Amino acid sequence: MFTALYFGVVGAVLALLMRVQLSVPNNDFLEAAYYNQAVTMHGLIMIFWFLSPLGVALFNYLVPLQIGAKDLAFPRLNALTYWLFLAGGLMAVLSFFVPGGAAAAGWTSYEPLAGPVYSPGPGPTMTYLGLMLMAASVTVGSVNFIATILWLRRPGMRLSDMPMFSWFALFTVVAMLFAFPSIIAAFLLVLTDRLIGTVLYAPPSILNVPGIDPSLLWDDLFWFFGHPEVYIVLLPAFGVIADITPAFTGRPLDGRNWILISVAAIVLPISFGVWMHHMFLTGIPNVLLEVFDVSTEIVSIPFGIIVIMFILSMVHGRIQFKTPLLFIVGALVLFIIGGIMGVFLSSPVLDRVYNGSYFVVSHFHYVMVGATIFGLFAGIYYWLPKMTGRMYNESLGKVHFIISFIGFNVLYAPMMLLSDMPRRIFTYQNIGDWAQLNGIATVGAFIFAGAQIIVAYNLLHTWFRGPPSGPNPWGSQSPEWSTPATGSVPVAPVETEPAGGWIGQLPGPQSASVSGPSPVSHAMSAVSHEVHLSSRPLTLSAGVMLFLTGAALYPGGAIQLSVLTIPPGVFPLALMVLGVGVFAASIVGWAWDDIRNKFVGPAGDPGGDRWPYDEVPKMKLGMWVFLSSEIVLFGTLLGAYIFIREAALEWPSPASVHDIPLATANTLILLTSGFTMAMAVYAIRKGDQRGLLGWLVATFVLGSTFIGVKISEWLGLFSGAAPFLPSSSNPVTALAASIYYVVVGLHGAHVVAGLVVLVYLMKKTARGGFTKDDHMSIENFALYWAFVEIVWCFVFPLFYLL
Amino acid sequence: MGRFGASFLMYSGVLAATPPTVATWTRVYDVYLTLGVGTAVVVISALLYAVVRYRSRGQKEPVQGAKQHGWKAVLAIVLVMGVILAIAGSQTFAGFTNIEIPNSPGTVTVSVTGFRWGWNFTYPDGQYVIGDLTVPVNTIVILNITSSDVYHTFGIAMLDVKEDAIPGKVNQLWFNMTEMGNYTDAIRCYQLCGVGHAFMIANLTVVSQSQWNATFGAQKG
Ligand code: HEM
Ligand SMILES: [Cu+2]
Numbered sequence A: 001m002f003t004a005l006y007f008g009v010v011g012a013v014l015a016l017l018m019r020v021q022l023s024v025p026n027n028d029f030l031e032a033a034y035y036n037q038a039v040t041m042h043g044l045i046m047i048f049w050f051l052s053p054l055g056v057a058l059f060n061y062l063v064p065l066q067i068g069a070k071d072l073a074f075p076r077l078n079a080l081t082y083w084l085f086l087a088g089g090l091m092a093v094l095s096f097f098v099p100g101g102a103a104a105a106g107w108t109s110y111e112p113l114a115g116p117v118y119s120p121g122p123g124p125t126m127t128y129l130g131l132m133l134m135a136a137s138v139t140v141g142s143v144n145f146i147a148t149i150l151w152l153r154r155p156g157m158r159l160s161d162m163p164m165f166s167w168f169a170l171f172t173v174v175a176m177l178f179a180f181p182s183i184i185a186a187f188l189l190v191l192t193d194r195l196i197g198t199v200l201y202a203p204p205s206i207l208n209v210p211g212i213d214p215s216l217l218w219d220d221l222f223w224f225f226g227h228p229e230v231y232i233v234l235l236p237a238f239g240v241i242a243d244i245t246p247a248f249t250g251r252p253l254d255g256r257n258w259i260l261i262s263v264a265a266i267v268l269p270i271s272f273g274v275w276m277h278h279m280f281l282t283g284i285p286n287v288l289l290e291v292f293d294v295s296t297e298i299v300s301i302p303f304g305i306i307v308i309m310f311i312l313s314m315v316h317g318r319i320q321f322k323t324p325l326l327f328i329v330g331a332l333v334l335f336i337i338g339g340i341m342g343v344f345l346s347s348p349v350l351d352r353v354y355n356g357s358y359f360v361v362s363h364f365h366y367v368m369v370g371a372t373i374f375g376l377f378a379g380i381y382y383w384l385p386k387m388t389g390r391m392y393n394e395s396l397g398k399v400h401f402i403i404s405f406i407g408f409n410v411l412y413a414p415m416m417l418l419s420d421m422p423r424r425i426f427t428y429q430n431i432g433d434w435a436q437l438n439g440i441a442t443v444g445a446f447i448f449a450g451a452q453i454i455v456a457y458n459l460l461h462t463w464f465r466g467p468p469s470g471p472n473p474w475g476s477q478s479p480e481w482s483t484p485a486t487g488s489v490p491v492a493p494v495e496t497e498p499a500g501g502w503i504g505q506l507p508g509p510q511s512a513s514v515s516g517p518s519p520v521s522h523a524m525s526a527v528s529h530e531v532h533l534s535s536r537p538l539t540l541s542a543g544v545m546l547f548l549t550g551a552a553l554y555p556g557g558a559i560q561l562s563v564l565t566i567p568p569g570v571f572p573l574a575l576m577v578l579g580v581g582v583f584a585a586s587i588v589g590w591a592w593d594d595i596r597n598k599f600v601g602p603a604g605d606p607g608g609d610r611w612p613y614d615e616v617p618k619m620k621l622g623m624w625v626f627l628s629s630e631i632v633l634f635g636t637l638l639g640a641y642i643f644i645r646e647a648a649l650e651w652p653s654p655a656s657v658h659d660i661p662l663a664t665a666n667t668l669i670l671l672t673s674g675f676t677m678a679m680a681v682y683a684i685r686k687g688d689q690r691g692l693l694g695w696l697v698a699t700f701v702l703g704s705t706f707i708g709v710k711i712s713e714w715l716g717l718f719s720g721a722a723p724f725l726p727s728s729s730n731p732v733t734a735l736a737a738s739i740y741y742v743v744v745g746l747h748g749a750h751v752v753a754g755l756v757v758l759v760y761l762m763k764k765t766a767r768g769g770f771t772k773d774d775h776m777s778i779e780n781f782a783l784y785w786a787f788v789e790i791v792w793c794f795v796f797p798l799f800y801l802l
Numbered sequence B: 001m002g003r004f005g006a007s008f009l010m011y012s013g014v015l016a017a018t019p020p021t022v023a024t025w026t027r028v029y030d031v032y033l034t035l036g037v038g039t040a041v042v043v044i045s046a047l048l049y050a051v052v053r054y055r056s057r058g059q060k061e062p063v064q065g066a067k068q069h070g071w072k073a074v075l076a077i078v079l080v081m082g083v084i085l086a087i088a089g090s091q092t093f094a095g096f097t098n099i100e101i102p103n104s105p106g107t108v109t110v111s112v113t114g115f116r117w118g119w120n121f122t123y124p125d126g127q128y129v130i131g132d133l134t135v136p137v138n139t140i141v142i143l144n145i146t147s148s149d150v151y152h153t154f155g156i157a158m159l160d161v162k163e164d165a166i167p168g169k170v171n172q173l174w175f176n177m178t179e180m181g182n183y184t185d186a187i188r189c190y191q192l193c194g195v196g197h198a199f200m201i202a203n204l205t206v207v208s209q210s211q212w213n214a215t216f217g218a219q220k221g
């Protein structure tokens, strides 16, 4: 949570810089290049490293408390989530200082502007790599939360008994699980373009393939993710509102189930069916304009139900005007305004004026800053006594609310009126009332920012000096209050190593000063992490980060160290090698710890309430959830491929490039390995350890053969007669090669990862590590392996036969 | 109803007759504005009223037997919102005339190519001008918009028209200007396209039909 707040401050400073620049016409406080970086990184940091993580930090703290779990289902994965997130954030922030600067193509990263031609240099590459780490972190995190919520509830707690906040957490992570793979896919293509020289988003000026439209490919991929993402940002705040309103109204929520049904409707079908409302001006056919106009209107209906139910939940209550309640009311008011602006935007006709203008900026700040931040503030004030055992200062809280609310509106209401001013321009001429409106907005920005100093003071003061709050200051019925307030019994910090998680004792320069050795900071990690202290997730993330940074910088220029000149390429290469080393060491170490059974969890699994997954063990559930995100990932990539194939007027015939009989034989080899893997599972189910080992070895041999043939085929394609290189002189082959290498390469990487795991499994089997009753890893691996094969069953016909 | 939220529209104040695209846009907008402001006022007042009316007068205990609304309330919300949205949506559908390219005789077509950082206008007779779009008055003008490098968005705020300029793709928009004159900086780029984005501006010049034909219109119609 500190880390999220820290990134929040970075993002806010960027925003203030921009507001200063725009306060008067023709200003030259920030140059265009820096302004563009600021506007881009402000968006990325605020959304990915501040708002979402702040919500997830609350999940991390509260969900286990609310459902009565000791911790998340996979604590080490939770640590991994945190460290990947931090590593990604560091890369993004550091990219400012790298040649090329931070990404400057807007958070939407429209192509081809974000590609290597128009945003050259390692800086943007590094930003986007950081984003990938963040996305990986989100995927790992969502698997963990879903498994936790479905599997670790306290005995007797049915899903329907769960507190609202946990419900919203579940919906949020489900949305994350399905949305983030598509952005991983979208940015994977950006990064291969930038790093390896594929031409997936190359503009026609570079690669002219008739019919191909890289900008639209990007738009579709990005917004298919981007729209659900905005709800991902919002839902934690609504979860707070739904959960804590009753504490201040003295009555239960009205229409609890209807609220849940509405959220379910938003998250699963509808939010994935409105993305083209961001593309109304791209020249899509009119029927699509109509369809997406209507679907966007439809999505506002469940939001309407939720808001009205929140309002009805106030009726007949006895409302206490405490700070959290004020923030709730503020969030609702701002959401109503912002949501109605959204309905204006849902009209393709009206959007002819709004698109790309400050009206859109105003809209999404009303919903993201207004509704989300205000809602999260309500939660922070409300649970502060839980986290610290101390009560915040009520008057300061109220002052904070009033100034924030006023500042917010002074900041964003003028932007509503600036519907003719393009967004993301770094300066403007003195036209109409632009100068006045921008001036007012900048004043508002400083009022709003100033108000946040109050809350910073209030939080710190509460933390160290606040009066004791007692275990349940709000008289709430919710289960998290039934345990003693965590801070009331000061405990000396015993953790020598960070346990990870987005809440808790987070090391690192920025939080050391805040948390330090205060008793409270330990107490905040109320869920116990002792069983699994491990530095592996940290080193693993650090290894990945080093490697990727090296890759982004490569080859770079020469470096002068007084007398010594390091030739280009050496330093990045060294970083990469070091990164691979650290990464490999952590993986091997992790596996080794496991083989030696270093992590003995609490004996047996506590019998929790697991409906609807009583029969499925926790690991397997996690694996299924993970695989479903993998399905979205490959689905998106194959979708991109089909999109390109459909649009291209000509395409090289597979038989002219690939050796089809060989590839068919290879496919059979892979399928056979699926059979041997299944045999391995049967063997161990019968308790036959030698049989297991034999079948595993067979699988390994077959898998290696498959990948070996694959590699030789690749080498052939790079050097052979048919020029199937991304740099090929023929544009269509270049494009075909690019998508082929990315998709087949990603599949190959999955096979290789599988082989690595196989090595570990064989090793553990050889040591007698699996028995009839304890062979979960084998079952899970079999699932994974089956998935890899199924993907190939799609890839093979699509790339080799059609 | 007045149009607030359009500071640059000072130009439309000086136009004797409202251009058709502006008339349509404003008609749609007025409906949205009425419904939107109406809804916002009703809902926000209800919220504030509820909060104030049911404020605690010292009670601390939970209230017993507060009413729970069920499917009837939900149905009512869906119906009311459905009606509001249907009215709004039908206005939008009626306003699609702004988007559909008219297929009538006597139109003129100009090609627009966005580049970093400016606009290139190519006229029917083949000549091209950078930074200034000249069109005949009281004529339907169709623009074929594309880009030679990155994604741009071509917009004329005073006419309520805008369309993306995408490399490798041609998008169309139309308008009909009702008054002659020089409209400085009327055309802007609305999509971040690099460091020159803020200066990707062009003028709109409206001349008489005969003058336009003499200068550019080798093949009118
Ligand atoms: C009733 C609900 C909503 C409707 C009907 C709606 C509609 C829209 C539409 C049509 C756009 C595209 C405008 C354009 O680019 O021309 C848009 C943009 C946006 N909306 Fe919403 N919206 C709603 C709620 C939300 C919420 C709850 C959030 C986030 C918490 C949100 C965040 C955004 C963002 C970030 C953008 C701008 C993306 C960009 O171009 O950078 N919206 N909205
Ligand atoms: Cu959207």
Ligand SMILES: [Cu+2]
Pocket (backbone or CB within 6 Å): B152, B153, B189, B190, B191, B192, B193, B194, B196, B197, B198, B200
């Ligand atoms: Cu631009």
